[in-house]
Amino acid sequence: IYDDGTLIKDLTAPWDFYALDKLQYAQRFGTIIFVHPDYRPEILKKTGDDFEITQFDFERNDADMTENIPFMKFDDATGVNITISSNSSGNNYATFTTNKDFWTQNNVGSIILLMDRQWIITEYVSPTVVYAYTNGPYSIPSAAVSDWFESAFSARRGWPCSITFHQDRLIFAGSPSWPSGVWMSCVGRHNNFSVGTGLDDESIFITLLSQQRQQICTVVSSDNLQILTNVGEWAISSKPLTPSTVDIKQHTSVGSVASRYLPPQKIEGATVFISAGETDIRELSLDQLGENYNANDLCTAAKHLMRGPIDLSYNSTTHQLFVVMSGGEMAILNQNSALGISAWSQYKTNGQFKSVATIDGETYVVVARQNNFYLEKFSDTALNDAGTYGFSFTAAALPLRASGHNAKMLKIRKISARVLNTKTLFINDSRAKLPNSIYDDASPGFSGDVSVNLLGTQRNCINAPWKISSSEQLPSTILSITTYGYYTV
Known part of the structure; x- marks a missing residue:
């Protein structure tokens, strides 16, 4: 960490080098929250003159110590029923047995919502058996339970891929197991993701649905909440944003890069991002009516x-x-x-x-x-004393075949260039003759017409008929090019 160019602190990062490509963050005052699909979110916080990194924890309820974490029913859990039996570890422990292989070592430490209780998986026994703990005694049901849910984020299911703050809500978007999900915290309570009863200030969960698989790449807080996926650009325009007034729409279908995090930039009220093909830089901006977004190509x-x-x-x-x-x-x-x-x-x-x-x-x-x-x-x-930088430039015409005239032979008598304040110029690799006086330091250069004559006849009509170039560190400004000659078809 640097302050005015001075190193003031070194911190050990919890991520390895290869995780940096997908590391995203959001800052609010003196706190930065980092997210990565393979790591639990981390918080970098400034306290006084010191900095520290700690794990992000979901808000707990004092009454029963349950976590305000979102819960999901994942696709591979469909049809999995859990039989609950007592456990020798105590009254608050239970043995969970599934009707088919489901559990993995990565389930240890994750939370299950079952019988209106939160259970923490404490031990992995086999693909069908785990031990779990809950805060308080429970009654063993007479039949296997099919209505149960897993915490949205865990070592097995992965962690949020992208993050931002919007309308005083912390936004998590996308995860390895639910790539099109958007989780929004309670208003002003950024560690609370309990959906509650749907009150205006309670948390919100939505899934992007379309004919194409949506993988969220990043989210941007702008005039609206913008969601950039691998195949399109979405926006939530609700103001204020509440569970009952979520107005979401896909506006464009450019797509963003999913293989690494390329942070969108806010430029003059627009959001600028790299396209999925990595060949375009797009400007996401509202139209004149302020209703729909366009994604114009800037390059x-x-x-x-x-x-x-x-x-x-x-x-x-x-x-x-x-x-x-x-x-x-x-x-x-x-x-x-x-x-x-x-x-x-x-x-x-x-x-x-x-x-x-x-x-x-x-x-x-x-x-x-x-x-x-x-x-x-x-x-x-x-300042750089007598510094130099090698460079070159080349400009060329389209070949005659591009005109559609099927040219077969070309005879060029003269190529003329109209220049402004120019001190160097090559036409078809031949140096154009310029007055010697222009090379004085006080001279701005030559302005006028220069030409190269008697360039001969050629049957190669695929290459450019003229080329302007130079590799000298001198000014050159071309206003127009005129070619004199004829061609046959």
Whole structure:
């Protein structure tokens, strides 16, 4: 943990390195709750000048010490009946015997809701037998029990995949065993997920249903509660959100990445996310009537930069969206709707970008250099004495065959380029002649027409008829290209 660039504390994380790709979190004041499908939720809390990590616990009822945890009937528990018998451990213990193989070692510690009681599985005996404990004496039923439920989250069933806060409710969404479920806590009681009797401030549970299997990737608290799944984008628009007024709808069918967590970013009132195919960056925003969402593609002209995104972060101060790619480079979107600006660029470094985050207008990156990892940040004031950066650019025309005229032979007499403040230019790999005076430091460069003549005849009409390029560290601005010649079909 850093404070103004100074390391103030190291904490041992409960997750292993390979779990980081799916780790999600939500922050409220000085508390951050982390969720992962294979780990119990954890809380990072700041107390005074100290920090600590503790497990997330569901609120308990003082009267009987039961937990306010959601319960489910999972598909593989259908048709499983439990016969209850006494246990030598005491009056509060029982032996659960099922009519077919069901129990596993991972059931130990989980909670079962049976006969209006919560039972904690204390010991695994066999696939059909476990021991359980309940708080208080009980009566043994005369027949096997079929009406029973498991806690929604456990070592066997997995844990929440995504999290956010919305309308003073803690939202858990998706789990390995119930990927389309959304669990919402009681209002103001973020550890209480008991559905109770359906009062307005009590917890809510819903399942996304459609013709396609919905796997929730993440949830976003915006003007509405947005739910991004592997095949579409949903929204709950209820205000206020109560058990009796849940208005949920699927708006678009783009889908998000499910294999890892790519945090959606809020940009100028819209939610920006990576598409399921990892080739688009979509902007989820309401239409002019404020009723339906659209998912516009922000990188239509920059598909070549989308090469396996692994992380992203938005700096609202500089209006820049940073997207880290698996190859170690970074694509940057400069977005400012008020000025009509939407432009892409690419950053490379001596090493590989691995992760990015933005805090208080500062953009931080994790960079791998020579088998080591470094935490670095971008600076507008850092100076580099006589620094250089090698680069090149190329622009080319469409081939003549693209016109549909089936060209077979091409003769080009001249290619002319109209330039502005230019000091370097290659046309079809031939250097264009520019006045010597423009190379003075005080000169802005040449503005006007430059050309290359006598380019000959060619029968290859599949390649581009002209190409503009340069690899020199000098300015070059092309306003237009004119080609003189003819072709035959």
